[in-house]
Amino acid sequence: MSLTIKFWGVRGSLPSAPPPTDWTYHVEGVLRNFFSAGYRDPSQISRYIQSLEVPQVGGYGAATTCVEIQSPKGQLILDGGSGIRNLSERIMTGTTGRGKGPFHIFMTHFHWDHVIGLPFFTPNFIPGCEVHYYAVQPELEKLIRGIFQRPYFPVPFEALKAKIHFHVMEPRKPYQLEDMTITPYKLDHPDPCWGLKVECGGKAYAHCVDTEGTRITREELGEDLPLYQNVNLMYFDAQYTLPELAEKANWGHSAAQVGLDIAIREGIQKVLFAHHDPGARIEHVQELKRQTKEYFESRQRFASANQNSLPPVEWDFAHEGLEIVL
Known part of the structure; x- marks a missing residue:
């Protein structure tokens, strides 16, 4: 084992879940399928x-x-969206084996959906804990301090008990963090946003949200191309369908087909699509998955018709709680 990646939050823009009426409809469908799948006895539910x-x-x-x-x-830890609260709870139960840290948090950028969970990261408040924040943005310390102030949050930054350190990283320069090498690369987003390549023991993870993928070719990507090369797992922004992507140009989010094209060209082994739209219900993401499968199969057919073959690429849409071992 070189890297274990766990996804504590995969939603984009703001926390969002189906309303109770939608869940009622969904549960009804799951129960109905129990019988259509050939099951009859309650003992078969599990x-x-x-x-x-x-x-x-x-x-x-x-x-x-x-x-x-x-x-x-x-x-x-990559980003402090609302998913960091559940991670914090696991840390406080002592099941991580990390004790009081040090905890290392890399911030891609500072939109609300990526910082909303930071005031609920309990180690910030524990005496003796050590928390390190990393970002390319030179305003890193100012931006983190600004989250811990009234009227946004009742506890001021000065009242935090942990030892908090700030590290401004240089673009595209590798840093050593324990046994991991981490390198920030620029993504395609209206406000500066930096993806991260994490390498350890011959394995590599590429964190590519939020990005619109407006730079596609190797020439366009230029000095940011290494983010997508020699990668075992890429986490890519797929908030929109292709038609929505055209309608929402410059919003800073992409479609699965864009990430799939990059993965095929660069030989990326596995892709997880995420940053699901706050309005996307289960059926909506399943439809995105169907469209992506249709697109992938069309690329396979085109390659076969030209007596070529595509490199094997595993792909799926990420869900909260998913864990991948590289």
């Missing part, structure tokens, strides 16, 4: 549930972006 993919039963999650990466010697 077997039926286990035969389904997690999102088919529980959806994709409500929390905004937060990803945890664990290596044999270290831990790195």
Whole structure:
């Protein structure tokens, strides 16, 4: 094992879950399918549930972006969306084995959906804890301090008990964090946003949200191309369908087909699509998944018709709580 990646929040823009009426409709459908799948006895319910993919039963999650990466010697947290609260609760139960840290949090950018959970990251308040914040943006310290102030939050930054450190990173310069090498690369977003490549033990993870993917070719990507090269797992922004992407130009989010094209060209082994729209219900994301499958298969047919073959690419749409081991 080199890297374990866990997704604590995969929603974009703001925390969002289906309303009770939608859940009632969804549960009704799951129960109806129990019988159409050939099951009859209540003792078979567990077997039926286990035969389904997690999102088919529980959806994709409500929390905004937060990803945890664990290596044999270290831990790195990417973004402080609302998903960081559940990570914080796990940390406080003592099940991480990390004690009082140090905790390392890389911020891609500072839109609300990526910082909303930081005031609920409990280690910030614990004496003796050590929390390190990283970002390319030179205003890093000012922006983090600004979250912990009235009227946005009742506890001022000066009252936090942890030892908090700020590290402004240089673009495209690799940094060593325990046994991980981390390198920030620029994404395509209206406000400056930096993706991160995390490498350890011959494995590599590329964090690519929020990005619109307006730079597609190797020439256009230029010095940011290494973010997508020699990668085992890429986490890519897929908030929109292709028609929506055209309608919402310069909003800073992409479509799965864009990420799939990059993955095919660069030989990326696995892609997870995320940053699900706050208005996207389970059926909506499933429809995005269907469209992506249709597109992938069309590319396979085109390659076959020209006596070529596509490199193998695994892909799926991420859900909250998903864990991948590289």
